[in-house]
Amino acid sequence: MFEFEVKTQCPHTGARTGVLHTPHGDINTPVFMPVGTQATVKGVLPRDLKEAGSQIILSNTYHLYLRPGHELVREAGGLHKFMNWDRPILTDSGGFQVFSLEAMRKVDDDGVTFRSHLDGAKHRFTPESTMAVEEALGADIAMCFDECTMAGADYKTSARAMERTHRWAQRCIDAHKREDQALFGIVQGNMYADLRVESAKAICSMDFPGIAIGGLSVGEEKPIMYEMLDALYPHLDPNRPHYLMGVGSPDCLVEGVGRGVDMFDCVLPTRLGRNGAAMTSQGRLTIRNAVYAHDFSPLDPQCDCYVCRNFTRAYLRHLIKAEEMLAAQLLSLHNIYFLHRLMDRIRDEIEAGTYKDFMKAFRASQAYSF
Amino acid sequence: MFEFEVKTQCPHTGARTGVLHTPHGDINTPVFMPVGTQATVKGVLPRDLKEAGSQIILSNTYHLYLRPGHELVREAGGLHKFMNWDRPILTDSGGFQVFSLEAMRKVDDDGVTFRSHLDGAKHRFTPESTMAVEEALGADIAMCFDECTMAGADYKTSARAMERTHRWAQRCIDAHKREDQALFGIVQGNMYADLRVESAKAICSMDFPGIAIGGLSVGEEKPIMYEMLDALYPHLDPNRPHYLMGVGSPDCLVEGVGRGVDMFDCVLPTRLGRNGAAMTSQGRLTIRNAVYAHDFSPLDPQCDCYVCRNFTRAYLRHLIKAEEMLAAQLLSLHNIYFLHRLMDRIRDEIEAGTYKDFMKAFRASQAYSF
Numbered sequence: 037m038f039e040f041e042v043k044t045q046c047p048h049t050g051a052r053t054g055v056l057h058t059p060h061g062d063i064n065t066p067v068f069m070p071v072g073t074q075a076t077v078k079g080v081l082p083r084d085l086k087e088a089g090s091q092i093i094l095s096n097t098y099h100l101y102l103r104p105g106h107e108l109v110r111e112a113g114g115l116h117k118f119m120n121w122d123r124p125i126l127t128d129s130g131g132f133q134v135f136s137l138e139a140m141r142k143v144d145d146d147g148v149t150f151r152s153h154l155d156g157a158k159h160r161f162t163p164e165s166t167m168a169v170e171e172a173l174g175a176d177i178a179m180c181f182d183e184c185t186m187a188g189a190d191y192k193t194s195a196r197a198m199e200r201t202h203r204w205a206q207r208c209i210d211a212h213k214r215e216d217q218a219l220f221g222i223v224q225g226n227m228y229a230d231l232r233v234e235s236a237k238a239i240c241s242m243d244f245p246g247i248a249i250g251g252l253s254v255g256e257e258k259p260i261m262y263e264m265l266d267a268l269y270p271h272l273d274p275n276r277p278h279y280l281m282g283v284g285s286p287d288c289l290v291e292g293v294g295r296g297v298d299m300f301d302c303v304l305p306t307r308l309g310r311n312g313a314a315m316t317s318q319g320r321l322t323i324r325n326a327v328y329a330h331d332f333s334p335l336d337p338q339c340d341c342y343v344c345r346n347f348t349r350a351y352l353r354h355l356i357k358a359e360e361m362l363a364a365q366l367l368s369l370h371n372i373y374f375l376h377r378l379m380d381r382i383r384d385e386i387e388a389g390t391y392k393d394f395m396k397a398f399r400a401s402q403a404y405s406f
Numbered sequence: 407m408f409e410f411e412v413k414t415q416c417p418h419t420g421a422r423t424g425v426l427h428t429p430h431g432d433i434n435t436p437v438f439m440p441v442g443t444q445a446t447v448k449g450v451l452p453r454d455l456k457e458a459g460s461q462i463i464l465s466n467t468y469h470l471y472l473r474p475g476h477e478l479v480r481e482a483g484g485l486h487k488f489m490n491w492d493r494p495i496l497t498d499s500g501g502f503q504v505f506s507l508e509a510m511r512k513v514d515d516d517g518v519t520f521r522s523h524l525d526g527a528k529h530r531f532t533p534e535s536t537m538a539v540e541e542a543l544g545a546d547i548a549m550c551f552d553e554c555t556m557a558g559a560d561y562k563t564s565a566r567a568m569e570r571t572h573r574w575a576q577r578c579i580d581a582h583k584r585e586d587q588a589l590f591g592i593v594q595g596n597m598y599a600d601l602r603v604e605s606a607k608a609i610c611s612m613d614f615p616g617i618a619i620g621g622l623s624v625g626e627e628k629p630i631m632y633e634m635l636d637a638l639y640p641h642l643d644p645n646r647p648h649y650l651m652g653v654g655s656p657d658c659l660v661e662g663v664g665r666g667v668d669m670f671d672c673v674l675p676t677r678l679g680r681n682g683a684a685m686t687s688q689g690r691l692t693i694r695n696a697v698y699a700h701d702f703s704p705l706d707p708q709c710d711c712y713v714c715r716n717f718t719r720a721y722l723r724h725l726i727k728a729e730e731m732l733a734a735q736l737l738s739l740h741n742i743y744f745l746h747r748l749m750d751r752i753r754d755e756i757e758a759g760t761y762k763d764f765m766k767a768f769r770a771s772q773a774y775s776f
Contacts, residue, residue, distance in 0.1 A: 076725060076732040083712070084451075104699070104724040112702055112720060120716040329474070332482055342453070346490040350482060354474040355446060361731055362446040 038218040038245045040065075040277045048392035050269050050296030053383050056246075056277055058176040059216045060116065060124040061091075065277060066293045066382055068284060068375045069094045069126060069301040074103070075119040078306045079365045080372065082120050088341070088369060089376035092123060092176070094301040097169055098130035102152050102159075106172035114174030126177040126301070129166045129208075131222075132250065132282070135184045143183065145200065163207035171214045177246065179281075180208040182222040184251045194226035202238045209242060220246035220279060227260050229267040236271035246277045246299075253282030253302070261288070265295035272296060285406040286315060286378055290398050293382050294391065305375055309368030312356040315375065319402040321349075323367070328353045341373040408588040408615045410647045410668075418762035420639050420666030423753050426616075426647055428494040428546040429586045430486065431461075435647060435668040436752055438654060438745045439464045439496060440675065444473070445489040448676045449735045450742065452490050458711070458739060459746035462493060462546075464671040467539055468500035472522050472529075476542035484544030496547040496671070499536045499578075501592075502620065502652070505554045513553065515570065533577035541584045547616065549651075550578040552592040554621045564596035572608045579612060590616035590649060597630050599637035606641035616647045616669075623652030623672070631658070635665035642666060655776040656685060656748055660768050663752050664761065675745055679738030682726040685745065689772040691719075693737070698723045711743040 037059055045052045056063040070077045070085065073096045077085055085093070095115060100106060112118035115125055134141055134150050141150035147162030163181045170178035181204050183197040201224045212219045221244035225231030239247055249268065252261045265280070272278050277298040283289075284302020292300060305315065314321040316336035321328075323335070334344035335352065343352075343366045355363035385394040398404055409427045416422060426433040440447045440455065443466045447455055455463065470479060482488035485495055504511055504520050511520035517532030533551045540548035551574050553567040571594045582589045591614035595601030609617055619638065622631045635650070642648050647668040653659075654672020662670060675685065684691040686706035691698075693705070704714035705722065713722075713736045725733035755764040768774055 074724075074728045074730055075721070076730050079731050079735070081454075081712075081732070081735065082716070099728075103728055104720070108700065108720065108724075111700060112718065118718075118721055118724075120721070330478065330481060342451075346452070348482065348488075350474070350478065351445070351488055351490075354444075354478075354488075358444045358469075358473055360444055360446050361449050361734065362451070364731065365449070365451065365735065 037216060040245070040275070042274065044387050046386050046391045047389065049294040049395065051293045051382070051386045051391045052296070052298070053386045054277065054298060056298075058092075058124040058218070060122060060176050063091045063124055064383060065298040066289075066379055067091055067299050068289060068379050069299065070305065070372050071096075071301055071303045072119065072121075073303070074099050075109070075115060077368075077372070078310065079361070079368045080306070084369055085121075085372065086123070088373040089380070090123070090372065092126060093121060094126045094128065095119075095173070095175065096130070096133060097127045097166060097173065098133035100173060101130060101169050102154055106169045110172040110174070116174065124177070125175040127170050127173050127175040127179065128281070129170065129179045129181040130161055131166075131182045132184045134161055135186075145203075163204040164211040167208055167211040171212070171217065174214070175217065177218045177220055178212070179220050179248060180205050180222050182224055182250055184224065185226050187227065189226055191228055191231075194224075194228055195231055198224045198226075198231050198235050202235070205239060205242055205244075209244075218245045220244055220248050222248045222250040222281070223268065224251050226251060227264060229264060232264050232268050233271050236268050240271065240273045240276075244276070246279060247272055248279040248281050249297075250281045252280065258288065258291075262291055262295065265292065265297070269296050284375065286375070287404045287406050289375070289378060290382065290395055290404070293386075294395050305371030306368040309371050310364040312363060312367065314367055315371045315406075317401070317403050319405045323349060323352045324356050325353075335370055336374065339370065339374060339377070341370050343367070343370040343373075407586060410615070410645070412644065414757050416756050416761045417759065419664040419765065421663045421752070421756045421761045422666070422668070423756045424647065424668060426668075428462075428588070430492060430494040430546050433461045433494055434753060436659075436663045436749055437461055437669050438659060438749050439669065439671040440742050441466075441671055441673045442489065442491075443673070444469050445479070445485060447738075447742070448680065449731070449738045450676070454739055455491075455742065456493070458743040459750070460493070460742065462496060463491060464496045464498065465489075465543070465545065466500070466503060467497045467536060467543065468503035470497075470543060471500060471539050472524055476539045480542040480544070486544065494547070495545040497540050497543050497545040497549065498651070499540065499549045499551040500531055501536075501552045502554050504531055505556075515573075533574040534581040537578055537581040541582070541587065544584070545587065547588045547590060548582070549590050549618060550575045550592050552594060552620055554594065555596050557597065559596055561598055561601075564594075564598055565601055567596075568594045568601050568605050572605070575609060575612055575614075579614075588615045590614055590618050592618045592620040592651070593638065594621050596621060597634060599634060602634050602638050603641050606638050610641065610643045610646075614646070616649060617642055618649040618651050619667075620651045622650065628658065628661075632661055632665065635662065635667070639666050654745065656745070657774045657776050659745070659748060660752065660765055660774070663756075664765050675741030676738045679741050680734040682733060682737065684737055685741045685776075687771070687773050689775045693719060693722045694726050695723075705740055706744070709740065709744060709747070711740050713737070713740040713743075
């Protein structure tokens with residue numbers, strides 16, 4: 037039911053195209069996954085997501101577990117039916133969210149006790165309990181429960197969290213039952229290359245159909261992230277998809293693909309959209325700026341999305357200034373479309389054997405400044 | 407360029423169907439107009455409005471004059487281009503908004519001085535200045551600048567405002583220049599039937615292609631509104647369209663049509679949508695209520711809109727509880743669709759000669775309780 041085929045391997049970089057088969061359809065990789073934290077990609081109707089070319093979306097186990105509750109989602113027939121999304125879905129394990137609740141959690145070898153950000157109520161996640169939650173949600177791809185350390189954590193703390201992540205990975209495998217759901221392992225190790233390599237070896241030694249790289253979206257500088265990806269690259273099984281978690285700026289997508297990454301997710305396009313910023317071929321455009329007040333050109337002259345075909349910068353600026361929700365809707369839609377077209381372009385360049393040149397040209401372009 | 411044809415007159419009630427020809431297309435009446443106060447129907451993409459069947463939308467002169475400014479809209483090529491709406495638009499005159507700023511305005515025979523609700527800056531509207539603003543916005547239909555009294559204003563105050571409204575109506579006619587824009591007069595007179603009749607006679611004696619009834623959406627009880635419409639009916643020129651301003655609940659639409667009203671506008675469908683309420687064939691549905699937590703049926707089983715075809719009450723309730731903007735988007739879209747389908751039904755019943763029976767049945771239905 038899950039199979040990953042590499043189609044084209046770039047001869048000069050780690051980039052490759054492939055197809056990931058899932059119960060809800062095939063995914064052409066490299067792929068960007070929009071984030072629908074609470075069972076909705078904020079501000080975007082599912083039919084508009086499809087039109088923009090979203091192949092798969094991510095949803096957050098921590099949030100859905102707390103509200104509306106995974107049992108309700110199960111009762112609805114699973115997350116696909118609940119949110120009306122019939123293409124593939126990936127759920128994280130809640131690990132990242134729980135470990136972000138700095139003051140409100142307590143970790144031990146068995147699991148994590150934490151307080152809900154909604155009402156302060158006490159909850160507990162273990163590898164086994166999160167597997168049960170993810171199975172109830174019923175995504176095509178579930179993620180292991182891992183311990184994610186923050187940027188700047190010392191070597192010893194990072195090593196301990198990594199080792200725990202490996203033990204939990206095995207417990208997740210043992211607990212996971214659904215055959216129509218793929219379970220991906222997560223490589224940790226913070227910003228320590230030797231830990232990353234050790235973690236890649238450990239996770240690749242286990243029976244996971246996909247390998248994720250966690251903990252690289254939590255504040256590290258981009259050069260350190262690229263360094264970690266370089267260190268990891270030789271140790272990631274090339275026959276399995278590689279998923280870089282929580283990363284989605286245009287520069288990181290291009291650099292990540294060049295280092296063998298097949299899957300990305302990030303809240304960036306929708307968060308930027310709600311904050312009045314657009315991703316464009318000329319880089320980030322902050323539409324609130326007064327310079328756009330009388331600018332009747334589209335957000336991005338090189339874009340052919342619904343927004344760029346029909347609305348001007350002056351209008352979008354007006355919506356932002358007037359605090360109209362349509363601003364967030366249109367900017368989010370454009371930003372998602374922009375990233376999907378970038379991934380289309382990336383796949384085309386890889387297939388054409390020109391990815392190395394494309395990377396070079398992209399690095400020199402304004403779109404790279406993110 | 408503007409022509410109103412009555413197609414079918416109900417033999418038993420004041421209801422009639424017709425077609426209003428405008429530069430941006432024909433409008434089948436009776437019609438409900440969604441409100442796009444700040445050049446956007448809140449939360450709804452223009453293409454989705456079209457799909458829902460919106461024939462014409464209303465936008466507010468007061469708001470657009472203050473932000474982004476009518477000169478910017480003119481520079482954009484007019485409101486249609488600015489907001490990407492190529493069907494007809496109607497703009498009010500700002501009178502209603504200005505007279506709602508109780509503490510912040512001062513009226514004299516020449517016009518009104520008021521303070522902006524945005525920054526407190528002083529502005530002045532006169533019949534001549536609002537005509538200039540509405541011409542810059544460039545809607546298909548512009549409304550006269552009138553003095554609107556609040557519900558409960560005494561007879562003398564209401565009579566004085568009505569007389570001023572008539573003088574201003576003539577000044578609007580004299581000032582209005584655009585031939586591709588129809589100017590509608592507004593009948594005032596508050597809840598005093600004799601004033602309403604006097605006002606109808608005065609406004610109908612002037613050269614307006616359409617007659618609006620103002621000041622009946624500002625707090626009167628519905629029976630008083632119906633009483634006023636009954637009193638007005640014999641005095642409204644049947645050859646011109648009749649527009650009841652600011653009214654849009656299902657019961658008022660059905661009752662208004664029965665009293666000869668051809669056009670309605672209201673923020674109700676979008677405001678209810680943002681507040682988590684749906685208009686349904688069973689009446690108002692407050693989706694936040696716990697009773698819908700496990701309800702996997704559509705908002706309205708009798709509705710075939712995108713929302714009812716694809717999402718459940720349980721999901722919509724989750725979105726509301728999670729404060730997701732998609733809730734407002736979906737509920738607004740459904741509510742607008744609901745009102746358009748109600749108007750379709752109303753037109754069908756009139757053409758079939760069965761409107762009187764329909765009114766009777768509708769009054770007895772749950773949909774009437776609004």
